[in-house]
Amino acid sequence: MLAYAWVIPAVMVLSFALILFFGKRLPRKGHEIGLAAIAIAFVLSSICAVEWVGRPADLTVEPAAAAGHGEPQGSGEEHHEPEEEAGHGAEESGQGEAAEHDATPAASAAEEEGGGHGGEEGGHEAEPIRKPVVREGTWFENGPVRINAGIHMDGLAVVMLFVVTLISLAVHVFSTSYMHDDRRYTHFFAALSLFTAGMLIMVTAGNTLQLLFGWEMMGLCSFMLIGHWWEEKNNSDAALKAFFTTRTGDIGLLVGISILFFAAGTTFDIATTNRAALAGDISHTVLLAAAAALFCAVIGKSAQFPLHTWLPDAMAGPTPVSALIHAATMVVAGVYLVARMYGVFWSAFDIGGGGINPIALIGGITVIIAALLAFVQSDIKKVLAYSTVSQLGYMVMALGVGAWTAGIFHLFTHAFFKGLLFLGAGSVSHAVHSFDMKKDMGGMRKAMPTTYKTFMVGTLALAGIFPLAGFWSKDEILLGAGENGYELFLVVGLVGAFMTAAYMTRCVYLTFFGEYRGHGHPHESPPAITVPLIVLAVLSAVAGLLNAPGIELFSEWTENEAVLLAGVAHHEFSISTAVMGMAFGLAGITASYLYYWRNLGPHRLTERNGAALAGYRLLENKYYLDRLYTDGIVGSIKGPIARGAYIVNQRVIDAVVNAAGIGARKAGNFTYDVLDQKGVDGLVNGVGLTAEEGGSVLRVLQTGRVQQYAAFLFGAVALLGGALVLFT
Amino acid sequence: MYLNQFLLLAAFLFSVGVYGVLARKNGVLVLMSVELILNAVNINLVAFGAFHNTVAGQVFALFVIAVAAAEVGVGLAIVLLIYRNRQSIDLSEVDLMKG
Amino acid sequence: MNVFDSWALSLAVLVPVIGMVVLAALPKAQEKAQKTVALATTLITAAVGFGILSRFDYGAGRKLQFEVDHSWIDVINSRYHVGIDGISLPLLVLSMFITVLCVIYSWDHFPEPHNPKAFLMLMLVLEVGMNGTFIAQDLILFFVFFELVLLPMYFMIGVWGGANRQYASIKFFLYTLFGSALMILSFLALFFRAGNTFDIPTLILNAGDAIPHNVQLWIFGGLFMGFAIKVPMFPFHTWLPDAHTEAPTVGSVILAAVLLKLGTYGFIRIALPILPDAAISWAPYIGGLAVVGIIYGALGCLAQKDMKRLIAFSSVAHMGFVMLGIATLTDFGINAAIFGMVAHGLITGMLFFVAGSIQERYQTRELARLGGLLVQAPKLGWILGFCAMASLGLPGLAGFWGEFPAILSAYQPAEGLSEGVFRTYMVIAAVGTVLAAGYLLWMFQRTAFGTPKEEFAKAHVHDVHPLEWVAWAPMLALIFVLGVYPRLIFGITDESVRTVSSAFRAIGG
Numbered sequence A: 001m002l003a004y005a006w007v008i009p010a011v012m013v014l015s016f017a018l019i020l021f022f023g024k025r026l027p028r029k030g031h032e033i034g035l036a037a038i039a040i041a042f043v044l045s046s047i048c049a050v051e052w053v054g055r056p057a058d059l060t061v062e063p064a065a066a067a068g069h070g071e072p073q074g075s076g077e078e079h080h081e082p083e084e085e086a087g088h089g090a091e092e093s094g095q096g097e098a099a100e101h102d103a104t105p106a107a108s109a110a111e112e113e114g115g116g117h118g119g120e121e122g123g124h125e126a127e128p129i130r131k132p133v134v135r136e137g138t139w140f141e142n143g144p145v146r147i148n149a150g151i152h153m154d155g156l157a158v159v160m161l162f163v164v165t166l167i168s169l170a171v172h173v174f175s176t177s178y179m180h181d182d183r184r185y186t187h188f189f190a191a192l193s194l195f196t197a198g199m200l201i202m203v204t205a206g207n208t209l210q211l212l213f214g215w216e217m218m219g220l221c222s223f224m225l226i227g228h229w230w231e232e233k234n235n236s237d238a239a240l241k242a243f244f245t246t247r248t249g250d251i252g253l254l255v256g257i258s259i260l261f262f263a264a265g266t267t268f269d270i271a272t273t274n275r276a277a278l279a280g281d282i283s284h285t286v287l288l289a290a291a292a293a294l295f296c297a298v299i300g301k302s303a304q305f306p307l308h309t310w311l312p313d314a315m316a317g318p319t320p321v322s323a324l325i326h327a328a329t330m331v332v333a334g335v336y337l338v339a340r341m342y343g344v345f346w347s348a349f350d351i352g353g354g355g356i357n358p359i360a361l362i363g364g365i366t367v368i369i370a371a372l373l374a375f376v377q378s379d380i381k382k383v384l385a386y387s388t389v390s391q392l393g394y395m396v397m398a399l400g401v402g403a404w405t406a407g408i409f410h411l412f413t414h415a416f417f418k419g420l421l422f423l424g425a426g427s428v429s430h431a432v433h434s435f436d437m438k439k440d441m442g443g444m445r446k447a448m449p450t451t452y453k454t455f456m457v458g459t460l461a462l463a464g465i466f467p468l469a470g471f472w473s474k475d476e477i478l479l480g481a482g483e484n485g486y487e488l489f490l491v492v493g494l495v496g497a498f499m500t501a502a503y504m505t506r507c508v509y510l511t512f513f514g515e516y517r518g519h520g521h522p523h524e525s526p527p528a529i530t531v532p533l534i535v536l537a538v539l540s541a542v543a544g545l546l547n548a549p550g551i552e553l554f555s556e557w558t559e560n561e562a563v564l565l566a567g568v569a570h571h572e573f574s575i576s577t578a579v580m581g582m583a584f585g586l587a588g589i590t591a592s593y594l595y596y597w598r599n600l601g602p603h604r605l606t607e608r609n610g611a612a613l614a615g616y617r618l619l620e621n622k623y624y625l626d627r628l629y630t631d632g633i634v635g636s637i638k639g640p641i642a643r644g645a646y647i648v649n650q651r652v653i654d655a656v657v658n659a660a661g662i663g664a665r666k667a668g669n670f671t672y673d674v675l676d677q678k679g680v681d682g683l684v685n686g687v688g689l690t691a692e693e694g695g696s697v698l699r700v701l702q703t704g705r706v707q708q709y710a711a712f713l714f715g716a717v718a719l720l721g722g723a724l725v726l727f728t
Numbered sequence B: 001m002y003l004n005q006f007l008l009l010a011a012f013l014f015s016v017g018v019y020g021v022l023a024r025k026n027g028v029l030v031l032m033s034v035e036l037i038l039n040a041v042n043i044n045l046v047a048f049g050a051f052h053n054t055v056a057g058q059v060f061a062l063f064v065i066a067v068a069a070a071e072v073g074v075g076l077a078i079v080l081l082i083y084r085n086r087q088s089i090d091l092s093e094v095d096l097m098k099g
Numbered sequence C: 001m002n003v004f005d006s007w008a009l010s011l012a013v014l015v016p017v018i019g020m021v022v023l024a025a026l027p028k029a030q031e032k033a034q035k036t037v038a039l040a041t042t043l044i045t046a047a048v049g050f051g052i053l054s055r056f057d058y059g060a061g062r063k064l065q066f067e068v069d070h071s072w073i074d075v076i077n078s079r080y081h082v083g084i085d086g087i088s089l090p091l092l093v094l095s096m097f098i099t100v101l102c103v104i105y106s107w108d109h110f111p112e113p114h115n116p117k118a119f120l121m122l123m124l125v126l127e128v129g130m131n132g133t134f135i136a137q138d139l140i141l142f143f144v145f146f147e148l149v150l151l152p153m154y155f156m157i158g159v160w161g162g163a164n165r166q167y168a169s170i171k172f173f174l175y176t177l178f179g180s181a182l183m184i185l186s187f188l189a190l191f192f193r194a195g196n197t198f199d200i201p202t203l204i205l206n207a208g209d210a211i212p213h214n215v216q217l218w219i220f221g222g223l224f225m226g227f228a229i230k231v232p233m234f235p236f237h238t239w240l241p242d243a244h245t246e247a248p249t250v251g252s253v254i255l256a257a258v259l260l261k262l263g264t265y266g267f268i269r270i271a272l273p274i275l276p277d278a279a280i281s282w283a284p285y286i287g288g289l290a291v292v293g294i295i296y297g298a299l300g301c302l303a304q305k306d307m308k309r310l311i312a313f314s315s316v317a318h319m320g321f322v323m324l325g326i327a328t329l330t331d332f333g334i335n336a337a338i339f340g341m342v343a344h345g346l347i348t349g350m351l352f353f354v355a356g357s358i359q360e361r362y363q364t365r366e367l368a369r370l371g372g373l374l375v376q377a378p379k380l381g382w383i384l385g386f387c388a389m390a391s392l393g394l395p396g397l398a399g400f401w402g403e404f405p406a407i408l409s410a411y412q413p414a415e416g417l418s419e420g421v422f423r424t425y426m427v428i429a430a431v432g433t434v435l436a437a438g439y440l441l442w443m444f445q446r447t448a449f450g451t452p453k454e455e456f457a458k459a460h461v462h463d464v465h466p467l468e469w470v471a472w473a474p475m476l477a478l479i480f481v482l483g484v485y486p487r488l489i490f491g492i493t494d495e496s497v498r499t500v501s502s503a504f505r506a507i508g509g
Helices: A007-025 A031-054 A073-093 A105-116 A155-178 A185-204 A208-226 A233-263 A270-278 A284-301 A310-316 A319-327 A331-340 A342-349 A358-374 A380-400 A404-432 A449-463 A469-483 A487-512 A527-547 A553-558 A561-566 A575-600 A605-612 A616-628 A638-701 A706-727 B004-023 B027-052 B056-086 C003-025 C031-055 C088-106 C116-135 C139-148 C150-160 C165-193 C200-210 C213-230 C239-246 C249-274 C276-302 C307-328 C331-362 C378-391 C398-411 C419-448 C466-484 C487-508
Strands: A057-060 A128-130 A133-142 A145-153 C065-073 C078-084
Touching: A007 A031, A007 A185, A031 A155, A031 A185, A031 A553, A133 C331, A133 C487, A145 A155, A145 A185, A145 A208, A155 A185, A155 A319, A155 A331, A155 A404, A155 A527, A155 A553, A185 A208, A185 A319, A185 A331, A208 A233, A208 A270, A208 A310, A208 A319, A208 A331, A233 A270, A233 A284, A233 A310, A233 C398, A233 C419, A270 A342, A270 A561, A284 A331, A284 A342, A284 A358, A310 A319, A310 A380, A319 A331, A319 A380, A319 A404, A331 A342, A331 A380, A331 A404, A342 A358, A342 A380, A342 A561, A358 A380, A358 A487, A380 A404, A380 A469, A380 A487, A404 A449, A404 A469, A404 A527, A404 A553, A449 A469, A449 A487, A449 A527, A449 A575, A469 A487, A469 A527, A469 A575, A487 A575, A527 A553, A638 C276, A706 B004, B004 B027, B027 B056, C003 C031, C003 C065, C003 C078, C003 C116, C031 C088, C031 C116, C078 C088, C078 C116, C078 C139, C088 C116, C088 C249, C088 C331, C088 C466, C088 C487, C116 C139, C116 C150, C116 C249, C139 C150, C139 C165, C139 C200, C139 C249, C150 C165, C150 C239, C150 C249, C165 C200, C165 C213, C165 C239, C200 C249, C213 C249, C213 C276, C239 C249, C239 C307, C249 C276, C249 C307, C249 C331, C249 C487, C276 C307, C276 C419, C276 C487, C307 C331, C307 C398, C307 C419, C331 C378, C331 C398, C331 C466, C331 C487, C378 C398, C378 C419, C378 C466, C398 C419, C398 C466, C466 C487
Parallel strands: none
Antiparallel strands: A057 A128, A133 A145, C065 C078
């Protein structure tokens, strides 16, 4: 199946087309096609995953420091070509496993080399990895350059396939009930299919051009889905904002891809690019420019500071879409890009060097500011949105501090619990017809027991509580930051963990505890909604064990050539880091819990516990922070900071975005009115006008009187005659 | 042979003609003045021809006479038409070609 | 050589001429017959086009095919020399194809003052000129066809146009004629300086060596003015918005889809290969004007209140990408430029169709008055959205392949050009893609999203008519197919483009 993985996105594209053209006429308005397609895609992805796990690890790669791989690349590639053609032909004629071929050029080159110098390098402790499965055909040719399209399946791609199809399946099932009476039900499912297809195309891509395809397809679909209810201007504004913001980042993607295309020797191939970058074949300046450009795209797509503002606004879309965007697609695309092009980022920013670098810095800033903002939201989806931004910051930070596996692993686990939380929020809002936690929720745990329990699992997983998924992945990030010489980011991570736990506890309190503040009688959602919740809850609970110490399957499966070439370090599980991370998470929960408990219960409780708590001051800050929700006390630090950050967010950063828009419009007006209409066009009109003016002057002379004409005639003759006499 | 007296005569006739063309308002008189100008030219042509001992001057003079005849014919026809239309041949009133 | 091969290209020009004569002979009252004749003519021409497509030797894109070379005007040694290669083929077929669709679209959409006979005749004349330009291999022949398109377009705008049609048509006519005057001067200079011939292939072989560099620069300048005005490049673009805004829908479509391509085609066919030295000297300035055009066109779009005018301004930006591709003088760039021409033809053509249909339904093109198109005519609305997405260069749709490779190629222009300068252009052009997204989606939001304004709330708005579907479906399908499988065009053009670009590598290295 691995060699035929291109079928998976193809199924989703086909599903999009079928729903678009025939969906309306079907009895279930098209969701049967979407469901069937995503189910098939999920099954196929699972088969891929199983095959990948069962694949023998027989490719050895030594870190770049040990062997220079630069030279044999060219020959390796040429040698590779006929094979590729054969593979493609066979693919078309449908011959089975015999056609499967694998090995990237340099990997085989490395093998050959390994064979040649076997005696000398025998002592190297190079761990074998699974060969990626590459199937490509010619897309088009341009001059001497051939551009391929196809699939590049390695552990990272397989993991992503699995996660994306799983979350998408859950979202599809959820939507059949949640979106039931929607105005554009069919259209919604069509877009959902295309959205999934975009992500799948992106994760299976072996070259940057194809990656760009998937990337932009998601941009388009997010535009369609965020603006799903486009009758209201707010929604279409949000859709436009999402598209523009990500597209602004995409300037970097276009530029970065262009630079790398030439830098890696006129190829879009990602594996080749990574190798060239790590082998030092590309000058550092060029690499730095390319990496910086690509990182702009990541900042836009993965909603990193300072381009994160579109993501909370994107909540204007239907909730299942939010779940899909936040958990498995779109926003993680940026993280995936960094992970995929890790060789480039590694060399450009010297990630192995420790200290501080732009990726880690941006990630770290995002973790903190987004978490702060999450405290002041009253809309449950916005809490989750800021939480996503913050968690994406974790992932980016992880990649920035050289903890590649940790970043990917966090992406993996986060997909489950964030998908779960969003769908849970959707379930609640389905019952109360609102997203406002303060006004319309409270006490939902009695009315919606399943939703409550699953939401709790998601919350604890997100907060990083042992042994749920989030604990393991977050722990790895912290470990990586600590061990790779990025102590600052270890601190950031811990603070982030604390805040995450705290704001999620607050969110749970407002939604599920206390008194019901809304109207009507909420009741538990139907099975189409609760079943996906339960499935995701189970996964959120156990997914982390995949990479638990002693098991560590995940890191083995995703082991990747570029990462090995770079020499990314693996670290042993450390009890102290784990305990520390866990302690901060628990502290967050406790702090939040106590605060709300105190508000409800007897007055003295906070005073008693307040003294006992080590983070007393922190609690007090939280106390002030929540003045928006209680009529309590003012003056904490967090409140103003958070609100300040929010104001900066809305008034400054957002204003800059808006100002850029308005400025562009003004500039447009100016260019058009002044430069174009008066200047450039004025010049053109001026030529005509001059002729006209000249004509009207001369016109006076034409009186129509013969004698006057004769007078001119004789006068002129006399003048000319005079001139003749004088000057000759 | 003295060229001067012919040239002076021609210059005199020419000046009279120019005066007539520019100053008179009567269309017929203007046409007659044009004839004077042309004849002044004829005198010059014949005089120079004789002076240089060629017949070319006389030939050109004959051409001019023929053209002048045609010109007067057309000119008088126009004047006649103007008279029919406007009951006047005052050239200062004729400005239909004004731009 | 079989009969079809030797007659195919002449047929591409002759068939519309014959159709026009037949049309002229028909009485004015028989509108049905007139339409049928026009449709049949364009269909036969298109059939010839398909014949050419099927018999074209794609492996030998470098050499001229279907070549015919007869003596024509001996006095000035100008010959009836026609032939096509991979560069002309896509554009020739595009022109044939668009004309058919335009006839279909105008079937019962004839703008005031009606008179289908004259309108259709003009359309056929246009086709003669467009097809002829793409097949001519002789400068005089090229010039004749190049100028032939002016007249019918002038009348189309001047007679069937909007309120300000006279100003627009005269401006269009004079402006382009001005460029042509300089262009013919350059043609004459080439004739006298490079061996008394107008034959393009011969000139390509000889002119580069025969003419000293400084003279080449001047000749190129003349060609530049002629072609750049037609493209139109900033700052020679001001005729375009007026002409587009005032022209009838079909006129706008043909103008955008084919006429603008005559200029860029001229660059690739004539200016670059004949005068490669001069091209290298001029390229940085052309590239500069191109990127200024990209940004400037986009800013112009943002200020528009009229939908059609906005689309017209977007042409300035898009043709900027095409010209940027050409200015890099590389395989990638020129291939991208040709792809960009075809893509822009299809996409902007479609946008004008949609704008025309919207105007027909609402009697206005003012963005402020429109809104909620998706509510009243969802299919029309989504088609507009599709075209807007294609126009902003979304991967997977045709527009992308004109934009991205042009940006890409600017990173490494031909030898002899400054990398620093072109890399700056690259970044500016990339910024232009965001602005493009800005104005197109802004337009889409204003027209399609939301709810209809009060004045139209109760109006009955027809969704897409069957006739419109017939005219549009092929274009929409092509936009998509070309976007997914760009090899359809790159495969044809690549070989021929290498002959053009090879001149530059030779000089540089």
